[in-house]
Amino acid sequence: MTSTVFITGATSGFGEACARRFAEAGWSLVLTGRREDRLQALSAELSKQTKVHTLTLDVRDRAGVERAVESLPAEFAKIRGLINNAGLALGIDPAPKCDLDDWDTMIDTNIKGLVYTTRMLLSRLIAYGRGASIVNLGSVAGNYPYPGGNVYGGTKAFVGQFSLNLRNDLVGTGVRVTNLEPGLCESEFSLVRFGGDQAKYDATYAGAEPIQPQDIADTIFWIMNTPAHVN
Numbered sequence: 001m002t003s004t005v006f007i008t009g010a011t012s013g014f015g016e017a018c019a020r021r022f023a024e025a026g027w028s029l030v031l032t033g034r035r036e037d038r039l040q041a042l043s044a045e046l047s048k049q050t051k052v053h054t055l056t057l058d059v060r061d062r063a064g065v066e067r068a069v070e071s072l073p074a075e076f077a078k079i080r081g082l083i084n085n086a087g088l089a090l091g092i093d094p095a096p097k098c099d100l101d102d103w104d105t106m107i108d109t110n111i112k113g114l115v116y117t118t119r120m121l122l123s124r125l126i127a128y129g130r131g132a133s134i135v136n137l138g139s140v141a142g143n144y145p146y147p148g149g150n151v152y153g154g155t156k157a158f159v160g161q162f163s164l165n166l167r168n169d170l171v172g173t174g175v176r177v178t179n180l181e182p183g184l185c186e187s188e189f190s191l192v193r194f195g196g197d198q199a200k201y202d203a204t205y206a207g208a209e210p211i212q213p214q215d216i217a218d219t220i221f222w223i224m225n226t227p228a229h230v231n
Contacts, residue, residue, distance in 0.1 A: 002051070004028040005224070006079050008059055008117055009086030011038035013187035014137060017213035018083055021221045023049045030076050032057040032068070032086070051075065059086045059113030060105075069120040079124040081224045084114045084136045087155075089193040092148035103151045110155035118166070122175075130174030131228040135220050136163050138181040156181075167231065176231040178223050186210040 005022050009015040011033035019031055019042060028051040033039045036056045043052045053076045055068045087110045090102035114136060125132040141149050142156030163179035170177060186205055194200040 002026065002028050003080040004030060004076055004078060005081035005083060006030040006032075006117075006121060007083045007085060008032045008057075008113070011035045011042065013085075013189055014182075014185075014213050014216045015083070015085040016042060017217035018085065018220055019046060021214070021217035022081075023052075025221065026050055027081075028076060029053070030055065030072065030079070032059070034058050059117055060108040062112070062116050065113075065116045065120050069124075077124065078128060079121055080128050080132050082118065082121050082125060082134045083220060084117055084134070084159075086113055086117075087137060088189065089141075089152040091195075092193065094148060095150045098150065106151050106155050110152070111158050114159060115162070125175045126170070126173045128175075132173075132175045133224045134163075134166070134175065134177045135223055136177070136179045137216075138163070138179045140181050140183045142181065174228065176228075180216070180219065180223070182211055182216060184208055184210045185213070185216065187213050 005018075005027050007015050007018050007022075007029065010019050010031035015031075015033070019029055023029060023046040026049070029046065030053050031039060031043065032055045034056070039054045039056060043054045046052050053073060055071075057064055057068050059065060088106065090106055091098060118134065125134065136159050138159040139153075139156040141153040142158075142160045145153060160179050160181070163177050167177035184205070190201050190204050194204075
Protein backbone atom coordinates (compact mmCIF):
# COMPACT_ATOMS: atom_id res chain seq x y z
CA MET A 1 0.00 0.00 0.00
CA THR A 2 1.36 3.42 -0.96
CA SER A 3 1.80 5.82 1.93
CA THR A 4 0.60 9.43 1.69
CA VAL A 5 2.15 12.41 3.46
CA PHE A 6 0.49 15.82 3.86
CA ILE A 7 3.03 18.68 3.92
CA THR A 8 2.21 22.31 4.72
CA GLY A 9 4.44 25.12 3.49
CA ALA A 10 5.83 22.94 0.71
CA THR A 11 6.97 25.68 -1.67
CA SER A 12 10.38 26.35 -0.08
CA GLY A 13 12.80 25.41 2.67
CA PHE A 14 12.04 22.41 4.86
CA GLY A 15 8.70 21.75 3.20
CA GLU A 16 10.12 21.56 -0.30
CA ALA A 17 13.01 19.40 0.89
CA CYS A 18 10.56 17.03 2.59
CA ALA A 19 8.49 16.80 -0.58
CA ARG A 20 11.58 15.81 -2.55
CA ARG A 21 12.76 13.28 0.05
CA PHE A 22 9.41 11.52 0.35
CA ALA A 23 8.92 11.55 -3.43
CA GLU A 24 12.26 9.74 -3.82
CA ALA A 25 10.89 7.00 -1.59
CA GLY A 26 7.67 6.71 -3.56
CA TRP A 27 5.27 8.24 -1.04
CA SER A 28 2.22 9.98 -2.48
CA LEU A 29 2.26 13.70 -1.70
CA VAL A 30 -0.35 16.24 -0.68
CA LEU A 31 1.47 19.57 -0.93
CA THR A 32 0.11 22.87 0.35
CA GLY A 33 1.37 26.41 0.00
CA ARG A 34 0.28 29.96 -0.70
CA ARG A 35 2.39 30.47 -3.83
CA GLU A 36 0.55 28.64 -6.56
CA ASP A 37 3.27 29.14 -9.19
CA ARG A 38 5.89 27.44 -7.03
CA LEU A 39 3.45 24.75 -5.97
CA GLN A 40 2.60 23.86 -9.56
CA ALA A 41 6.26 23.88 -10.63
CA LEU A 42 7.18 21.51 -7.80
CA SER A 43 4.21 19.29 -8.59
CA ALA A 44 5.16 19.09 -12.25
CA GLU A 45 8.68 18.03 -11.30
CA LEU A 46 7.80 15.49 -8.61
CA SER A 47 4.89 13.99 -10.54
CA LYS A 48 7.55 12.23 -12.61
CA GLN A 49 8.41 10.22 -9.49
CA THR A 50 5.15 9.78 -7.61
CA LYS A 51 1.53 10.86 -7.27
CA VAL A 52 1.11 14.50 -6.24
CA HIS A 53 -1.96 16.50 -5.22
CA THR A 54 -1.61 20.23 -4.57
CA LEU A 55 -3.70 22.58 -2.46
CA THR A 56 -3.17 26.33 -2.79
CA LEU A 57 -3.82 27.20 0.80
CA ASP A 58 -3.10 29.66 3.59
CA VAL A 59 -3.16 27.66 6.83
CA ARG A 60 -4.44 30.74 8.69
CA ASP A 61 -7.77 30.33 6.88
CA ARG A 62 -9.69 27.88 9.06
CA ALA A 63 -12.55 27.40 6.61
CA GLY A 64 -10.08 27.07 3.75
CA VAL A 65 -8.17 24.33 5.55
CA GLU A 66 -11.40 22.47 6.25
CA ARG A 67 -12.53 22.72 2.61
CA ALA A 68 -9.13 21.61 1.36
CA VAL A 69 -9.04 18.51 3.54
CA GLU A 70 -12.62 17.59 2.65
CA SER A 71 -11.80 17.96 -1.05
CA LEU A 72 -9.01 15.37 -1.09
CA PRO A 73 -9.50 12.79 -3.85
CA ALA A 74 -9.99 9.21 -2.68
CA GLU A 75 -6.49 8.16 -3.72
CA PHE A 76 -4.98 10.79 -1.38
CA ALA A 77 -7.51 10.51 1.44
CA LYS A 78 -5.73 7.88 3.56
CA ILE A 79 -3.08 9.98 5.30
CA ARG A 80 -0.17 8.26 7.02
CA GLY A 81 1.95 11.33 7.76
CA LEU A 82 1.39 15.01 8.52
CA ILE A 83 4.30 17.45 8.44
CA ASN A 84 3.24 20.74 10.01
CA ASN A 85 5.96 22.85 8.44
CA ALA A 86 4.22 26.12 7.52
CA GLY A 87 5.50 28.87 9.77
CA LEU A 88 7.52 32.06 9.87
CA ALA A 89 9.35 34.63 11.93
CA LEU A 90 8.98 38.34 11.21
CA GLY A 91 11.60 40.77 12.45
CA ILE A 92 14.13 40.69 15.24
CA ASP A 93 13.24 43.92 17.04
CA PRO A 94 12.79 44.14 20.82
CA ALA A 95 9.16 43.99 21.95
CA PRO A 96 8.58 47.77 22.34
CA LYS A 97 9.50 48.30 18.68
CA CYS A 98 7.64 45.37 17.16
CA ASP A 99 4.76 45.64 14.73
CA LEU A 100 1.57 44.13 16.16
CA ASP A 101 0.56 43.01 12.68
CA ASP A 102 3.73 40.90 12.54
CA TRP A 103 2.87 39.38 15.90
CA ASP A 104 -0.63 38.56 14.67
CA THR A 105 0.77 36.93 11.54
CA MET A 106 3.16 34.73 13.52
CA ILE A 107 0.47 33.68 15.99
CA ASP A 108 -2.08 33.01 13.25
CA THR A 109 0.37 30.97 11.17
CA ASN A 110 2.59 29.19 13.70
CA ILE A 111 -0.14 28.40 16.22
CA LYS A 112 -3.58 28.61 14.66
CA GLY A 113 -2.53 27.28 11.26
CA LEU A 114 -0.83 24.29 12.82
CA VAL A 115 -3.81 23.61 15.07
CA TYR A 116 -6.33 23.91 12.22
CA THR A 117 -4.42 21.52 9.97
CA THR A 118 -3.84 19.01 12.74
CA ARG A 119 -7.45 18.99 13.88
CA MET A 120 -8.82 18.61 10.35
CA LEU A 121 -6.56 15.62 9.65
CA LEU A 122 -6.75 13.81 12.99
CA SER A 123 -9.62 11.54 12.02
CA ARG A 124 -7.75 10.42 8.90
CA LEU A 125 -4.54 9.75 10.81
CA ILE A 126 -6.42 7.82 13.49
CA ALA A 127 -8.19 5.83 10.77
CA TYR A 128 -4.77 4.89 9.37
CA GLY A 129 -3.78 3.75 12.84
CA ARG A 130 -0.52 2.08 13.79
CA GLY A 131 2.42 3.72 12.01
CA ALA A 132 0.77 7.09 11.35
CA SER A 133 2.84 10.11 12.36
CA ILE A 134 2.53 13.83 13.00
CA VAL A 135 5.74 15.86 12.89
CA ASN A 136 5.47 19.45 14.08
CA LEU A 137 8.24 21.90 13.23
CA GLY A 138 9.14 23.61 16.47
CA SER A 139 12.37 25.46 17.19
CA VAL A 140 15.06 25.76 19.84
CA ALA A 141 13.61 29.30 20.13
CA GLY A 142 10.71 27.74 22.01
CA ASN A 143 13.02 26.83 24.89
CA TYR A 144 15.94 29.26 24.75
CA PRO A 145 15.26 33.02 24.83
CA TYR A 146 17.22 35.51 22.75
CA PRO A 147 16.84 39.25 22.06
CA GLY A 148 14.06 39.81 19.55
CA GLY A 149 12.69 36.28 19.87
CA ASN A 150 9.62 37.48 21.82
CA VAL A 151 6.47 36.29 20.03
CA TYR A 152 8.19 33.91 17.61
CA GLY A 153 9.73 32.02 20.52
CA GLY A 154 6.36 32.04 22.26
CA THR A 155 4.66 30.44 19.28
CA LYS A 156 7.25 27.67 19.18
CA ALA A 157 6.90 27.07 22.91
CA PHE A 158 3.21 26.50 22.19
CA VAL A 159 4.08 24.00 19.46
CA GLY A 160 6.23 22.05 21.90
CA GLN A 161 3.59 21.86 24.62
CA PHE A 162 0.79 21.15 22.15
CA SER A 163 2.84 18.26 20.77
CA LEU A 164 3.34 16.75 24.22
CA ASN A 165 -0.34 17.03 25.07
CA LEU A 166 -1.43 15.73 21.67
CA ARG A 167 0.83 12.70 22.05
CA ASN A 168 -0.94 11.86 25.30
CA ASP A 169 -4.38 12.39 23.77
CA LEU A 170 -3.52 9.92 21.00
CA VAL A 171 -2.22 7.10 23.18
CA GLY A 172 -3.78 3.86 21.97
CA THR A 173 -4.59 5.15 18.48
CA GLY A 174 -1.27 4.20 16.90
CA VAL A 175 -0.65 7.81 15.85
CA ARG A 176 2.77 9.13 16.89
CA VAL A 177 3.62 12.77 17.55
CA THR A 178 7.05 14.37 17.27
CA ASN A 179 8.10 17.97 17.86
CA LEU A 180 11.29 18.64 15.90
CA GLU A 181 13.26 21.65 17.17
CA PRO A 182 15.96 22.78 14.71
CA GLY A 183 18.56 25.39 15.56
CA LEU A 184 20.40 27.54 13.02
CA CYS A 185 19.16 26.52 9.57
CA GLU A 186 19.94 28.07 6.21
CA SER A 187 16.75 28.63 4.23
CA GLU A 188 14.39 31.25 2.85
CA PHE A 189 12.96 31.46 6.38
CA SER A 190 15.68 33.91 7.44
CA LEU A 191 15.27 36.05 4.33
CA VAL A 192 11.57 36.42 5.16
CA ARG A 193 12.42 37.31 8.74
CA PHE A 194 14.71 40.12 7.61
CA GLY A 195 12.26 41.46 5.05
CA GLY A 196 14.43 40.38 2.12
CA ASP A 197 17.62 42.03 3.45
CA GLN A 198 20.34 39.86 1.91
CA ALA A 199 23.13 41.42 3.99
CA LYS A 200 21.40 40.49 7.26
CA TYR A 201 20.69 37.04 5.87
CA ASP A 202 24.36 36.49 5.01
CA ALA A 203 25.51 37.82 8.38
CA THR A 204 23.31 35.29 10.18
CA TYR A 205 25.35 32.40 8.82
CA ALA A 206 28.82 34.01 8.81
CA GLY A 207 31.35 31.69 10.41
CA ALA A 208 28.80 28.93 10.99
CA GLU A 209 27.86 25.68 9.30
CA PRO A 210 24.07 25.79 9.52
CA ILE A 211 21.67 22.91 9.16
CA GLN A 212 20.35 22.55 5.62
CA PRO A 213 16.74 21.81 4.61
CA GLN A 214 17.84 18.40 3.34
CA ASP A 215 19.09 17.54 6.83
CA ILE A 216 15.65 18.27 8.25
CA ALA A 217 13.94 16.29 5.49
CA ASP A 218 16.18 13.27 6.13
CA THR A 219 15.44 13.47 9.85
CA ILE A 220 11.67 13.65 9.33
CA PHE A 221 11.78 10.77 6.85
CA TRP A 222 13.66 8.69 9.41
CA ILE A 223 11.15 9.59 12.14
CA MET A 224 8.20 8.52 10.02
CA ASN A 225 9.87 5.24 9.10
CA THR A 226 10.93 4.08 12.54
CA PRO A 227 9.18 0.95 13.87
CA ALA A 228 5.54 1.64 14.73
CA HIS A 229 6.11 1.18 18.48
CA VAL A 230 8.68 4.02 18.58
CA ASN A 231 7.04 7.28 19.63
